[in-house]
Amino acid sequence: MRISADNLFSGKLAVITAALLLLLCMPVPGKADEAQQTEYRIKTAFLYNFSRFVVWPESAMQERSEFLLCTLGETQFKEQLDTLTGKTVHNKTIVVKRHSQPQEVLDCHLVFIGEQQDLTETLWTLQKQPVLTVSNIAGFTEKGGIIQFKLIENKVRFRINADAANSAGLSVSSKLLSLAIDVTGSR
Amino acid sequence: MHMKSFSHISIRWKLTGLIVIISSVSLLLASLAFITSDRINTQRTVSNNLTTMAEITAANSSAALLFGDHMAAQETLGFLQSQKHIQAAAIYDINNSVFASYRKSGVNIKLPEIELQPENTLFWGDYVELFLHIEYKGEQIGVVYLRSNMQAVHDRLIWFLGIVVAVLLASLLVTFILGTRLQRIITDPLLGLSAIARQIRNEKNYSLRVSGEGRDEVGSLITDFNTMLDEIQSRDSELRENRSQLEERVMQRTRELEIANSELAISKEQAESVARRMEYHAHHDALTGLPNRILLNDRITTQLAHARRKQGMVAVLFLDLDRFKIINDSLGHAVGDQLLRVIARRLDKCVREEDTVARLGGDEFMVLLPNINGSSDAGRIARKVIDCLVDPISCHGHQLHITTSIGISIYPYDGTDSETLIKHADISMYRAKELGRNKAVYFTAEMNAGSRKQLALETSLRHAISRNELKLLYQPKIDISGNTIVGVEALLRWKHPSMGMISPQEFIPAAEDSGMIAPIGEWVMKTAFTQLKQWHLAGHSALTIAVNLSSAQLSRPGIEGVVEKALQFADLDASMAELEITENAAMENLESAIMVLEKLKNLGISIAMDDFGTGYSSLSYLRRLPIDVVKIDQSFVREIPDSSEDVLIAQAVIAMAQSLNLSLVVEGVENVRQLNFFKQQGCNLMQGFLFSKAVEPEEISRLLAAQTIPGMVNLVK
Numbered sequence: 025m026r027i028s029a030d031n032l033f034s035g036k037l038a039v040i041t042a043a044l045l046l047l048l049c050m051p052v053p054g055k056a057d058e059a060q061q062t063e064y065r066i067k068t069a070f071l072y073n074f075s076r077f078v079v080w081p082e083s084a085m086q087e088r089s090e091f092l093l094c095t096l097g098e099t100q101f102k103e104q105l106d107t108l109t110g111k112t113v114h115n116k117t118i119v120v121k122r123h124s125q126p127q128e129v130l131d132c133h134l135v136f137i138g139e140q141q142d143l144t145e146t147l148w149t150l151q152k153q154p155v156l157t158v159s160n161i162a163g164f165t166e167k168g169g170i171i172q173f174k175l176i177e178n179k180v181r182f183r184i185n186a187d188a189a190n191s192a193g194l195s196v197s198s199k200l201l202s203l204a205i206d207v208t209g210s211r
Numbered sequence: 212m213h214m215k216s217f218s219h220i221s222i223r224w225k226l227t228g229l230i231v232i233i234s235s236v237s238l239l240l241a242s243l244a245f246i247t248s249d250r251i252n253t254q255r256t257v258s259n260n261l262t263t264m265a266e267i268t269a270a271n272s273s274a275a276l277l278f279g280d281h282m283a284a285q286e287t288l289g290f291l292q293s294q295k296h297i298q299a300a301a302i303y304d305i306n307n308s309v310f311a312s313y314r315k316s317g318v319n320i321k322l323p324e325i326e327l328q329p330e331n332t333l334f335w336g337d338y339v340e341l342f343l344h345i346e347y348k349g350e351q352i353g354v355v356y357l358r359s360n361m362q363a364v365h366d367r368l369i370w371f372l373g374i375v376v377a378v379l380l381a382s383l384l385v386t387f388i389l390g391t392r393l394q395r396i397i398t399d400p401l402l403g404l405s406a407i408a409r410q411i412r413n414e415k416n417y418s419l420r421v422s423g424e425g426r427d428e429v430g431s432l433i434t435d436f437n438t439m440l441d442e443i444q445s446r447d448s449e450l451r452e453n454r455s456q457l458e459e460r461v462m463q464r465t466r467e468l469e470i471a472n473s474e475l476a477i478s479k480e481q482a483e484s485v486a487r488r489m490e491y492h493a494h495h496d497a498l499t500g501l502p503n504r505i506l507l508n509d510r511i512t513t514q515l516a517h518a519r520r521k522q523g524m525v526a527v528l529f530l531d532l533d534r535f536k537i538i539n540d541s542l543g544h545a546v547g548d549q550l551l552r553v554i555a556r557r558l559d560k561c562v563r564e565e566d567t568v569a570r571l572g573g574d575e576f577m578v579l580l581p582n583i584n585g586s587s588d589a590g591r592i593a594r595k596v597i598d599c600l601v602d603p604i605s606c607h608g609h610q611l612h613i614t615t616s617i618g619i620s621i622y623p624y625d626g627t628d629s630e631t632l633i634k635h636a637d638i639s640m641y642r643a644k645e646l647g648r649n650k651a652v653y654f655t656a657e658m659n660a661g662s663r664k665q666l667a668l669e670t671s672l673r674h675a676i677s678r679n680e681l682k683l684l685y686q687p688k689i690d691i692s693g694n695t696i697v698g699v700e701a702l703l704r705w706k707h708p709s710m711g712m713i714s715p716q717e718f719i720p721a722a723e724d725s726g727m728i729a730p731i732g733e734w735v736m737k738t739a740f741t742q743l744k745q746w747h748l749a750g751h752s753a754l755t756i757a758v759n760l761s762s763a764q765l766s767r768p769g770i771e772g773v774v775e776k777a778l779q780f781a782d783l784d785a786s787m788a789e790l791e792i793t794e795n796a797a798m799e800n801l802e803s804a805i806m807v808l809e810k811l812k813n814l815g816i817s818i819a820m821d822d823f824g825t826g827y828s829s830l831s832y833l834r835r836l837p838i839d840v841v842k843i844d845q846s847f848v849r850e851i852p853d854s855s856e857d858v859l860i861a862q863a864v865i866a867m868a869q870s871l872n873l874s875l876v877v878e879g880v881e882n883v884r885q886l887n888f889f890k891q892q893g894c895n896l897m898q899g900f901l902f903s904k905a906v907e908p909e910e911i912s913r914l915l916a917a918q919t920i921p922g923m924v925n926l927v928k
Contacts (some may be wrong), residue, residue: 066279073277074346082877179279201272 060100066180067173068104071158074171075113075134077200081193084154085135091116094129096146097138104124129155141168154193165208174205181205217232223391230384238382242375247756249371253364257296258332262843264294265343265355272302272355273347277311284311287333296359299340302345303328303354310353315543319359328354337361344557382837395804400429404436417444423770461490468506487864495855496570497846498548499555501507507577511629514581515622526589528596529618529636530558535574535647554613561599562592567716576615577633586653588620591619593651614649616640625654658854668718669725671707676734682903683738687914688757688876691886692895694920698755700791700898702905703731715759723763732764733773740788742908747787751915757789757819762796766803771810778814785815789840793821797836808831808837819876823864845879845899852888865892 071093091113095101111118121132126149129135137146137159147168150157159172165174165185169193172183185210189196201207220228249742268287291313300310308556314320325342333340338360345353369850387864400423407421417440423433437476457686466485472563494506503511511527518525532554539547551574558576567579578596583589596617603610618640626632639654646652675681685699705713722728736758745755764770778785796818797804808818819840820833833841843864850857868875877889880899889897900922914920 071279073274076277077274181280197274199271200278201279203274203280 025190045047051085054144061102061104063175063180064101065104068108069135070180070182071105071136072108072111072113072118074156074158074200075118077197078156078189079195079197080105080114080133080156081154083133084193085114085116088131088133089116090119090131092119092121092134093118094123094132096123096129096135096140097128099138101136126150134158136171137144137161149194152191152193156189156192156194178203183208185209215341219819222401223394226398227387227390227393227754230394231386234386235379238379241885242379246368246371247730248366249726250368254334254339257359257361257363258341261339261341261357261359262343264297265341265357266354268302268357269345269353270298272311272657273345273352276302276345276351276353277303279304281311285313285704287311288313291357292418294359296362297357298360299356299358301356305352308353325354325402331564334361335589344618365432380396398428400425400433402534404433408436411440417447421848434507436894456486457493461479461486461493467867468851468863471866485856485859489860497571497849499552499570499632501555501559501576502567502569504569504571507567507571507579508629510567511579511632514579515627515629515632518622519579519627519764525622525632526580526583526585526586526587526592527620527632527636528580528589528593528651529620529633529640530578530596530615531640531644532574532576532613533616533644535613538611538613539574541705542607546609548606550611550613553599553604553606557599558596564591577636579744583621586619586624589619589621590651590653593619597649599649616643616648618643618649618654619651622656630767636863668713668721669727671710672705672718672722672725672727672731675705675727676730678708680707681731681734683735683908685742685908685911686898686905687911687920688755688896688898689902689920690895691890691897694877694916695918696911696920697896698789699911700757700905701735701759703759704733719761723761728741728761728763729767729773732761733777736774736777737780740777740783743787744781746915747783747913747914749912749915754915755787755789757791758822759791760795765792765796765807766800770807771814774811774816775814786817788797789817789819791819791842792823792824798832801832801835805837806833810836833867839874839875840876842876848877848879848885848899849881851885858888861889862892865894869893871888 035165048073049130049183063090075091075093093105093108095105108118109120123129123132123135124143124148131154132151132154132155135158137143137163139159141161143159143164144167147157150195156171157164159169159171161167161169162172165183165188168185168188170185170188172185174181174183181208182199183206184196184204184205186192186201188194218590265863267290271287272284275281275287288300288302288311291300292315296314296317297315298318299312299314299322301322302310303325304310304339305314308330309322312322323340329341330343331341338358339360340353341357343355343357344351345355365544368493400421402494403423407419411417420437420440421433423430425433468485468489490755494503496503511525513915517523535547536551542772551570555568555570555576556750560576562568562578562580563909565581569577571577571580578592578593580589583592597615599617602610605611605717620626620632620635620639622632627634635654635658638658640653641648642658643652653778682704683701684704685701688698688700689695690697703715705715705718709712719728722731739758740758746754752842774788779787779894792804792808797808812818817839818837819842820836820838821842822844841864843861847857847861847864851857865875873894874895876896876898877885877894879885880889880897881903882901885899886897886901903914
């Protein structure tokens with residue numbers, strides 16, 4: 025097939041121009057991804073630090089030789105979470121596990137609950153269990169979750185439900201409480 | 212110059228100053244130590260406080276750091292607002308970037324950039340910085356930085372400096388007051404001493420004394436000072452007395468001479484010249500015309516006083532001619548005298564203008580060197596003196612080589628008074644003799660111990676009598692009217708086994724010093740009186756004997772008993788014995804001399820005054836002394852009749868003796884002209900070489916038996 029140069033040129037140019045324009049107008053997927061990566065890197069650090077400022081009941085600590093940091097359901101955490109593997113907290117080595125069923129996380133010390141999870145069921149399952157529950161879900165603490173991440177002015181902050189922590193047998197450091205945006209429940 | 216002005220300050224203020232300086236320095240040092248220690252403490256406190264604050268900040272901010280919560284971290288720094296010394300604070304995160312910071316309002320400080328910042332506290336003078344790691348569970352998560360000003364330390368320092376200055380001033384005042392009071396314990400006696408010394412210097416009043424007790428050094432200084440004043444006072448009064456006596460005597464003599472002159476119808480000018488000569492004579496050696504011992508003493512004393520004020524040096528050279536005695540004995544004393552005159556002239560020319568050459572008598576000379584700059588000056592001049600005598604001296608057809616031995620003593624090293632200096636120069640002169648003569652020797656302290664000759668003399672003197680070393684020679688006394696020997700004078704001689712003949716001038720002082728004068732005097736009288744008794748028994752019953760009495764004998768109590776015992780021992784009639792005393796011996800203690808002489812006279816003994824005219828005794832004193840005989844000294848006789856002044860003196864003495872009804876003996880008659888002169892003056896009793904020198908008793912016996920008088924043989928020729 026022979027195409028005239030002019031046509032070819034005009035046809036090709038139009039395509040390239042359109043493609044370029046498209047490229048320029050589209051949100052840069054790399055950039056957005058990067059911001060999210062940063063956010064989750066911070067959140068990973070937060071998860072690690074939460075575990076350091078929370079004291080688990082002895083029974084929960086003695087049962088397992090490792091510190092199980094788990095996710096429940098789909099989360100945006102990628103490999104960042106695995107960077108915690110091998111770190112120690114409360115003299116235990118962190119092991120990262122990803123679960124999908126609430127029953128599976130009963131063994132975990134800390135669990136990050138994905139946004140698609142059925143909160144009612146999950147929280148009911150983990151009720152009074154020595155498991156530190158963390159989630160992005162809005163109203164998480166009001167529903168009985170212990171720590172809820174909240175972005176304020178692009179900064180990762182958190183809320184704490186002290187009562188929920190207490191009933192789970194966890195004692196939260198006052199330092200952590202003082203950093204929280206708000207603390208629900210009497211202390 | 213500064214030191215000089217300091218040296219003028221009174222010792223009182225020096226002491227006070229020292230006390231104040233010492234206490235100020237010690238207080239200052241103590242304060243310095245105190246401030247330094249306090250500063251260290253304050254710095255430590257500041258550092259501790261900062262550390263505490265940093266630790267609180269670190270603890271409170273750890274969670275905020277971990278959760279990246281700037282606000283919360285900022286809040287933890289909020290409490291620093293209440294700490295007014297904190298200028299700035301910061302929390303760095305693990306990446307060394309500022310996580311939270313605080314600056315005091317109104318303070319603009321750049322926060323330091325950090326990297327691997329160690330924990331430490333840095334003092335920068337004005338401010339202090341502190342870095343502290345923020346850790347959580349053993350993991351470093353950041354750094355706290357605090358910066359504080361040093362106001363607290365400075366305030367404290369100023370406060371302490373204020374206290375120190377106040378305490379220093381107060382203690383200065385107290386030490387000054389105490390010092391001015393307490394230093395008096397030491398300075399009052401010293402100032403008293405100094406005031407009295409000054410008063411004495413100004414008023415020349417040596418009767419003043421320093422009061423003060425105490426057994427410390429100042430106390431003994433005061434005691435010594437007073438003792439010294441006692442001595443000075445007694446010397447001063449002695450000196451004054453001597454001076455006034457001398458003047459009185461000279462004046463008296465002048466008056467007496469004027470009387471005598473008018474009697475003798477002598478012109479007034481001549482009388483004045485006689486007076487001058489008398490005065491000159493009192494201060495000068497008759498033979499050489501050099502100053503005598505009296506004048507020399509006077510000059511030494513003057514120069515010592517001068518040197519003491521100027522802190523200068525004075526040297527005294529003691530000269531003794533070597534082997535002069537041999538010349539004198541072998542060639543006759545006319546040659547000896549001539550030689551002494553030449554030597555005197557040479558010595559006088561040899562030394563410097565300001566030096567004094569004096570003759571002490573015999574062959575002894577002394578040179579006083581004022582204003583010398585060191586011992587070596589004295590040595591140099593002594594050397595020159597020795598060199599001056601190198602050329603032979605021609606004298607009466609003889610070429611005489613004479614050398615001298617010189618002893619040197621130097622003020623202030625070898626003595627501080629004339630007597631000591633002369634004594635030490637004398638001792639070192641003997642040392643020069645021992646070392647082979649013709650040498651000058653400095654005095655050294657060791658010599659003092661070995662005034663050996665004197666000691667040896669004293670020691671051997673103790674055995675002189677028992678070893679039969681003493682003997683008496685006798686010089687005839689002639690009555691020229693009948694050409695007969697009417698008496699003899701006993702003269703003591705000592706033949707030392709190793710030192711040979713020693714003259715009484717040499718050993719009598721030693722005998723007086725050692726107390727040997729008593730047994731020797733007794734021996735002399737017993738021997739002389741016994742000898743006379745033998746001549747009496749041999750038929751010469753009119754012969755009298757004269758024995759010399761030294762001043763020590765005269766002042767010894769009980770001398771009349773000794774004389775009486777000797778007379779009894781010899782069984783001699785007292786009227787045949789005559790005791791000769793010198794004018795000076797009698798004058799030493801006139802009152803007691805009068806008493807002793809009276810007692811002796813009561814025994815029946817007659818008293819003669821020897822060497823009359825050489826001392827200062829005046830007619831009035833002479834009148835009070837119970838004497839019977841006056842002997843005219845040979846120093847007046849020597850130049851008669853050539854010296855008109857000596858003629859006048861002799862005439863005056865004769866006139867005096869006649870007016871006092873005293874008999875007169877002329878000593879030292881050497882030639883016929885002298886004999887004729889005195890014969891004309893009505894003097895008949897004479898002694899002298901013209902007739903006979905002192906001879907052995909056997910010779911006297913021979914002369915008496917032969918009825919001949921040796922000199923008279925010449926006279927007849």
